[in-house]
Amino acid sequence: MGDHQEIQWANIYRFPDFAAAVLLGGGQEEREKRRLEQLERKKELQRLLEEEDAKLKGRAPKPPGPTKVTRAQIDEVLRKDLKDSPDVAAGEKPKSHLELPLEENLNRRVLEEGSVEARTIEEAIAVLSVAEDPDRHPERRMKAAFSAFEEETLPRLKQENPNMRLSQLKQLLKKEWMKAPENPMNQRHASYNSQK
DSSP, X not given: OHHHHHHHHHHHHHOHHHHHHXXXXXXXXXXXXXXXXXXXXXXXXXXXXXXXXXXXXXXXXXXXXXXXXXXXXXXXXXXXXXXXXXXXXXXXXXXXXXXXXXXXXXXXXXXXXXXXXXXXXXXXXXXXXXXXXXXXXXXXXXXXXXXXXXXXXXXXXXXHOTTSOHHHHHHHHHHHHHHOTTOHHHHHTSOTTOOO
16 A cells, blocks of 8 residues: 555656646546536637627618719710600600710820820929929039038138148038038028029
């Protein structure tokens, strides 16, 4: 009997589930209860889901919004109205498409030379604007413009400040450059109605 207890205690340390089963007297009944409770919960949830689906399916679908009406549909409605109206003489026969003159397709119209078409707001603004195209990349000209500005301004700064070192002069030059109209970055932010 002592060997059997030692084996059980050894199994308890190795397998905690086995320990719970031994100490609680098997535990299969509890597992079975839990499984049955879970099945009942699943069935209840499934029933609620089916009820909700039935409620949703029972609702009338929302009426769709206004649909796009084509020119052909408008013409057809007008023809029906004319046909149904008593004003039309009974003896008149409607003209076929072969007898009617061809109408220009407005969607395939070719623009005359010199005219411009704009379909978006940006295109309309671009067509209506009278200003030249703004410089899209002023930073690309920055180095050349700065060197030209430096050649013009540095001798004047040397005359005004003879005791300053070159590094100090360059600092002054940089400050002036940031405010100078020759700076391409300043040109980009010029007001749109300024005189040129």
